[in-house]
Amino acid sequence: MEAPAGSGKPVDLLLEAFRQGKPDAFDAIMRAHQDRVYAFCARMLSDREEALDASQEVFLSAWRNLAAFRGESALSTWLLRIAANRCLNRIRQRKSTASREGPWPDADSDGDGPEFQPASPEGSRPDRVAENREMGAILSGALGRIDPDSRWLVLLSDVEGFSYEELAEMAEVPVGTVKSRLHRARMALRRMLAPAV
Amino acid sequence: MDCRDTLERLSDYQDGALDSAAAEAAGVHLRDCAGCAEAARSLAAVREGLRRLPPVAAPPELMARVREAVAREEGASSFISTGAAAPTGARPLLSRLRIPLEAAAAVLLVASIWWYQKGTPTYSVPKAPPAPSGTAAPAPKAVPDPSPRHPEKTAKSQDRESRLARQPDGTPPAAVAPEPAPGPPAATVAGRTEVASLPAGAPEPKFRDRSPAELPAAPAVRASSESARIVPMDAGPPVATGAEEGQGGAMPGIRNDAASAPAPRVLAAPPSRLLRALPYGxxxxxxxxxxxxxxxxxxxxxxxxxxxxxxxxxxxxxxxxxxxxxxxxxxxxxxxxxxxxxxxxxxxxxxxxxxxxxxxxxxxxxxxxxxxxxx
Structure with a gap:
């Protein structure tokens, strides 16, 4: 729901409606962004309930701070940034579930991941849909096994389409650092899925 | 470019982020090296798979849970703002102090009004016509200041009284009681005349006297009166002469067109601002x-x-x-x-x-x- 305004700067109409105190504006914001935020949390946390809790925290935090949101970035970017922070905090607090999260394979380790079929141009065919779903599950499983500090970068870059510059700003590191982290994470994923790819 | 360099730059190569020379060298190596070519192909497959991850829908309870949490916070915030029906321990300090603060504000307001009224002198200008020469002119009837503050200004207040009692033609009043005396008012040839009648021991009323130089120097623009158009003076210190004052009407720094022969320079009227600035545009x-x-x-x-x-x-x-x-x-x-x-x-x-x-x-x-x- 982001439309160009006269100045060329995106204007989020839902955000404007929320600021004007229009009823149901926040519901509309949630409806517009909840799938994206929840999917990110679910892929980051690999746990439905935790993803639900994290998504709730994201939107509650947004509700508290939307009035002060200056609109320097898109609302979706802002929400996903909150989501990344929330998920990383939760992962760091998982002391009792360390076995599920690690150890994270590095780029030099050999992974023995589940089977993976690369996507093909025929992936949109009905007979390929089930295969794509399976591929998604396999990839999601592999994503859950890489370093969380690289995982959110992979999710925002390769799944959500954020630019390296946006990620560098979010991570507060140089663009080169983002690129190298992303490359190592992708290569780790490739190794995990090597039997299939 | 060897295998190690090529593998390290595969993402940049696939992003098209390498310069032309490096991209060409990587391309040559990938054509010649089957292992690196396979790595490049599988990396591209992984990236493509990430892009094609199936969408995930948020469970319906997410909306309900956020609504509930927001309602809880809204209830808490309205609870704070009203401060009603709240456990005392949970009420914020400002909420608990509300009534005393309002009472203090009311007391302060009343005290300010009382202080202002107490410190403001009231006096009346005589309305009687000018008395014939040789008779005592009516003097202002001064109401004593009930608060004996600023006694050092007594001399100034006398001077002010004197100017208030000045005749329209510029002559000073024939008699001004310099100091209120106890007893009956002074009698004149013309008869009984009211003069300053301060009770014994009462302090002088407080006046604030200002010289022309202390008056605001901002020019009046587009001001007019029924009798004469008033125009601003040119830049410079305001000029006030005793003659102008004596002829009545003219104020320091403002020239009376009707009385002055050469027309002063008239400043242009300010641009019309009837069309107010818009919040947009x-x-x-x-x-x-x-x-x-x-x-x-x-x-x-x-x-x-x-x-x-x-x-x-x-x-x-x-x-x-x-x-x-x-x-x-x-x-x-x-x-x-x-x-x-x-x-x-x-x-x-x-x-x-x-x-x-x-x-x-x-x-x-x-x-x-x-x-x-x-x-």
């Missing part, structure tokens, strides 16, 4: 030659209409002949053409023209608003 100033001024407003309005816009308001000068400002609304794409049109109608000085990229927002999406002032 921009102002454009167009310098138009006197001969073209007559039709400039119509041309601006016509230009706006021709470009698909509308004319919101037209302001004319006091004579009603010339248009001095036109407010228009335009479709956003028409803004550059409208600015060009303004350049043809007159000369738009740099400070009066918005930047090319500075397209102001109108009242609705996709519209722009301009207030064009003709100078």
């Amino acid at each position: 921009r102002e454009i100033v167009v310098d138009v030659t006197p001969e073209a001024r007559g039709g400039a407003g119509d041309r601006i309005a016509a230009a706006a209409r021709r470009l698909g816009g509308s004319v919101e308001q037209i302001e004319r000068d006091p004579s009603g002949l010339d248009v001095v400002a036109v407010r228009v609304l335009l479709p956003e794409p028409a803004a550059p053409a409208f600015l060009s049109e303004m350049d043809r109608i007159g000369k738009v000085p740099p400070e009066g023209k918005p930047e090319e990229a500075d397209i102001p927002a109108g009242p609705t999406r996709g519209t722009v608003a301009y207030t064009v002032r003709i100078r």
Whole structure:
């Protein structure tokens, strides 16, 4: 729901409606962004309930701070940034579930991941849909096994389409650092899925 | 480029982020090295798979849970703002202090009014006609200041009384009681006359005396009176002479046209600001030659209409002949053409023209608003 305004700067109409105190504006914001935020949390946390809790925290935090949101970035970017922070905090607090999260394979380790079929141009065919779903599950499983500090970068870059510059700003590191982290994470994923790819 | 370099740069190669020489070297290596080519292919497959991850829908309970949490917070915030029915321990400090603060504010207000009234002198100017020469002129009837503050100003207050009692022709009053004396008022030849009658021991009323130099020097613009047009003086210190004061009416720093022979320079009236600044849009100033001024407003309005816009308001000068400002609304794409049109109608000085990229927002999406002032 982001439309160009006269100045060329995106204007989020839902955000404007929320600021004007229009009823149901926040519901509309949630409806517009909840799938994206929840999917990110679910892929980051690999746990439905935790993803639900994290998504709730994201939107509650947004509700508290939307009035002060200056609109320097898109609302979706802002929400996903909150989501990344929330998920990383939760992962760091998982002391009792360390076995599920690690150890994270590095780029030099050999992974023995589940089977993976690369996507093909025929992936949109009905007979390929089930295969794509399976591929998604396999990839999601592999994503859950890489370093969380690289995982959110992979999710925002390769799944959500954020630019390296946006990620560098979010991570507060140089663009080169983002690129190298992303490359190592992708290569780790490739190794995990090597039997299939 | 060897295998290690190639593998380290595979993501950049696939992003097209390598410079041409490095990209060519990587491409050559990938053609020659089957292992690296396989790594590149599988990396591309992983990236493609990430891009094609199936969408995940948020469970329906997410919305319900967020609504519930927001309602809880809203309830808490309204609870804080009303401060009602709250456990004392949970009520914030400001909420608990509300009633005492309001009471303190009321007391302070009453005390301020009392102090102000107590410190303000009241006096009356005599209304009686001037007494004949040799008789005592009516003196102001002073009401004593109940608060004996600032006793050091007694001399000044006497001087003020003296000026208040000055005759219209500039002559000082024949008699002014310098010090109120106990007993009956002073008697004159003409009869009983009221003079300052302060009770014994009462302090003098408090006056504030100011010299002409202390008076505000801001020129009066577009001010007038029934008898004489008042125009501002030229820059410089205000001039006040005893003669002017004595002839009554003229104030220091302000010249009376009717009494002064050479007409002073009249400052131009300020530009009309009847068209108030908008919360949106921009102002454009167009310098138009006197001969073209007559039709400039119509041309601006016509230009706006021709470009698909509308004319919101037209302001004319006091004579009603010339248009001095036109407010228009335009479709956003028409803004550059409208600015060009303004350049043809007159000369738009740099400070009066918005930047090319500075397209102001109108009242609705996709519209722009301009207030064009003709100078």
